[in-house]
Amino acid sequence: MRIIAGDWRGRKLIAPKGDTTRPTADRTRETLFNMLNSRLGAFNDLAVADLFAGSGALGLEALSRGAGSCLFVEDDRDALKALKTNVAALDTSRRATVQAGSVMSLGPAKVPHDLILLDPPYYTGAGVVALDRMTRLGWIGPATWIALETAFNEDVECKGLKTETDRKVGKAKLTLLRLS
Known part of the structure; x- marks a missing residue:
């Protein structure tokens, strides 16, 4: 696993031990960020949340491309250890906040x-449940872009959100959503 583009392009990331975490493949991550880049234009100074973060590859990719900050939320102990190691290796602790715990325990957003x-x-179905909760708690606004990775054959329907586009990449499906 490696960073695809930006300041840390080519830097290796470690994955959590064991098989409880499924890191996003480099090809899938590259496709996702191409989809986002064509809509966002740039990642400069964006406030990002990487939920079900695992190794942190998605949020670290956003930081590498210029995001201003990233909140990483993960509840698996091995994944948290890998995530913290990756944040330290990239020396980005001032832009990264690692929160141990369930995405479902997040409170209202400022x-x-x-x-x-x-x-x-x-x-x-955890992604859809989390998005419903986050919509109600103010995490998602009119300008927010949401990227949800699911299995290629999972349906994604989130109350209050509309699908802008989706793309199948191998065993994964990437869905971009916005407020409806």
């Missing part, structure tokens, strides 16, 4: 985030 990245376990 302001909406610009970009929310979700890579929940496949076939659990």
Whole structure:
């Protein structure tokens, strides 16, 4: 696993030990960021949330491309260890906040985030449940872009959100959503 583009292009990331976490493949991450880049234009100074963060590859990719900050939320102990190691290796602790715990325990947001990245376990519906909660708690505003990775054959329907586009990449499906 490596950073695809930006300041840390080519830097290697470590993945959590074991098989409880499924890191997003480089090709899938590259496709996702191409989809986002064509809509956002640039990542400069964006406030990003990487939920179900695992190794942090998605949020770290956004930081490498110029995002101003990233909140990483993860509850698996091995994944948290890998995430903290990756943040330290890239020396980005001043722009990265790592929160141990469930995405479902997040409280109300002070302001909406610009970009929310979700890579929940496949076939659990956890991403849709999290997005419903986050919409109600003010994490998602009119300018927010949401990227949700699911298994290629999972349906994504989120109350209050509309699908802007989706793309199948191998075993994954990438869905970009906005407020409806």
